[in-house]
Amino acid sequence: MCKVRQLLIFLSCLFTSTNSTNVSSCISNTPCKCLLTEDSFTLLNCSYSLPDLPIFNSNTSLNITKIIARHALIRWPLHLCSYSNIEILDLSGSYLDAQYMDLSCVSQLLFLNLSNTQIRKIPNFRRYGLKNLQTLDLSNNQIEVLDGSLLRSLNNLVTLNVENNPLKYIDYFDYILGLSSLESINLMSSSSTLTTKKQLSAIQWTNLAHKWNSSNKYFSIRTNTFSLQSIFPNPDQFQMIPLDSMKIIFQTLSNSTFTTLFSTPPCNCVHLRNYQRVFSFTYYNKNLSPLYQTTTCILPNGIIHARLFDYRTFF
Numbered sequence: 001m002c003k004v005r006q007l008l009i010f011l012s013c014l015f016t017s018t019n020s021t022n023v024s025s026c027i028s029n030t031p032c033k034c035l036l037t038e039d040s041f042t043l044l045n046c047s048y049s050l051p052d053l054p055i056f057n058s059n060t061s062l063n064i065t066k067i068i069a070r071h072a073l074i075r076w077p078l079h080l081c082s083y084s085n086i087e088i089l090d091l092s093g094s095y096l097d098a099q100y101m102d103l104s105c106v107s108q109l110l111f112l113n114l115s116n117t118q119i120r121k122i123p124n125f126r127r128y129g130l131k132n133l134q135t136l137d138l139s140n141n142q143i144e145v146l147d148g149s150l151l152r153s154l155n156n157l158v159t160l161n162v163e164n165n166p167l168k169y170i171d172y173f174d175y176i177l178g179l180s181s182l183e184s185i186n187l188m189s190s191s192s193t194l195t196t197k198k199q200l201s202a203i204q205w206t207n208l209a210h211k212w213n214s215s216n217k218y219f220s221i222r223t224n225t226f227s228l229q230s231i232f233p234n235p236d237q238f239q240m241i242p243l244d245s246m247k248i249i250f251q252t253l254s255n256s257t258f259t260t261l262f263s264t265p266p267c268n269c270v271h272l273r274n275y276q277r278v279f280s281f282t283y284y285n286k287n288l289s290p291l292y293q294t295t296t297c298i299l300p301n302g303i304i305h306a307r308l309f310d311y312r313t314f315f
């Protein structure tokens with residue numbers, strides 16, 4: 001406590017004395033360097049020496065909209081609530097214990113970077129009501145379960161990065177696909193297979209198509225562990241999805257890539273024909289689309305990955 005108070009006095013002095021400054025050492029007994037401006041502060045070179053964020057007097061804190069503290073903290077900062085107007089928060093590289101994570105007092109967040117913070121779970125965003133959040137970076141962590149229901153309230157989320165986590169399975173993927181502003185999700189995983197991956201039903205895809213029905217909607221999925229076929233209904237159920245909806249779905253996903261190393265499904269003659277038929281109805285320049293290029297099935301020889309949508313793939 002004593003240390004924190006010292007810090008507070010020191011920083012508020014500093015802050016009132018100048019609008020923007022670089023100081024050589026801003027928090028005593030740490031290697032931290034601070035860059036302060038009227039509306040942001042950046043902590044540099046702390047190298048895991050901070051148990052919490054420094055605090056200013058309340059008027060100053062409320063003017064801060066941007067905090068960058070990379071590789072700085074050794075646990076979740078309880079003082080975060082002093083900065084209730086921040087819009088940009090980058091705590092990447094710090095050690096954060098998800099158990100104490102609390103974002104309920106920073107409801108203005110637009111950008112949140114929790115990359116490389118050793119978290120094991122998706123924070124429960126349902127609790128926080130981050131209605132404005134547009135960018136969420138959870139890459140390079142230890143997350144094994146991607147539970148879409150925890151992200152369901154993030155209606156303004158545009159980019160979700162879950163790259164390089166040892167993901168084992170995804171729950172409620174339809175909630176993620178249905179987020180109204182989401183344009184891209186990076187699921188490039190550090191584990192070799194996503195073991196449990198429930199297919200979405202024909203009805204769920206039809207509902208998604210209904211939500212995606214606007215000319216400019218693109219949804220880009222990047223994955224190396226599961227195939228399109230594993231989240232799509234079996235082709236014998238394709239007739240349950242109206243052709244209009246099918247077009248919307250493939251158009252919206254045209255920028256997605258489904259490369260899989262270990263879980264490419266075998267080619268099936270009847271399925272191939274169904275996939276190729278529905279794909280042939282889509283209007284865009286399909287041969288150039290990443291979806292067309294990367295979605296494959298494996299031929300009976302067990303070696304060749306053939307393009308699922310290419311009518312030349314048959315056997």
Ligand SMILES: *[C@@H]1O[C@H](CO)[C@@H](O)[C@H](O)[C@H]1NC(C)=O
Pocket residue numbers: 020021022035
């Ligand atoms: C403070 O440091 C930053 C980056 O290290 C530099 O761009 C900026 O010009 C410096 N400002 C002052 C006032 O020295």
Ligand SMILES: *[C@@H]1O[C@H](CO)[C@@H](O)[C@H](O)[C@H]1NC(C)=O
Pocket residue numbers: 033044045
């Ligand atoms: C932070 O540390 C790096 C490497 O030790 C050094 O090059 C850089 O100048 C330091 N930054 C500041 C603001 O002192």
Ligand SMILES: *[C@@H]1O[C@H](CO)[C@@H](O)[C@H](O)[C@H]1NC(C)=O
Pocket residue numbers: 057058059
């Ligand atoms: C904060 O601002 C209010 C009104 O602008 C003022 O009355 C108050 O004294 C300020 N508090 C501090 C700690 O500067």
Ligand SMILES: *[C@@H]1O[C@H](CO)[C@@H](O)[C@H](O)[C@H]1NC(C)=O
Pocket residue numbers: 038059060063
């Ligand atoms: C907060 O920002 C307002 C508007 O930019 C400014 O007038 C005020 O002086 C700032 N307060 C502090 C404590 O920096």
Ligand SMILES: *[C@@H]1O[C@H](CO)[C@@H](O)[C@H](O)[C@H]1NC(C)=O
Pocket residue numbers: 070092093113114115116135137
């Ligand atoms: C988050 O932080 C990491 C590491 O500091 C950085 O590489 C990444 O680009 C940041 N993410 C975003 C969305 O800016």
Ligand SMILES: *[C@@H]1O[C@H](CO)[C@@H](O)[C@H](O)[C@H]1NC(C)=O
Pocket residue numbers: 209210213244245248
């Ligand atoms: C998409 O929107 C158009 C125009 O609003 C409508 O006529 C069409 O039925 C919709 N299609 C689907 C699959 O929702």
Ligand SMILES: *[C@@H]1O[C@H](CO)[C@@H](O)[C@H](O)[C@H]1NC(C)=O
Pocket residue numbers: 218220255
């Ligand atoms: C497709 O994805 C690439 C790479 O992520 C991106 O640069 C491009 O803007 C996307 N195109 C569309 C139409 O979304």
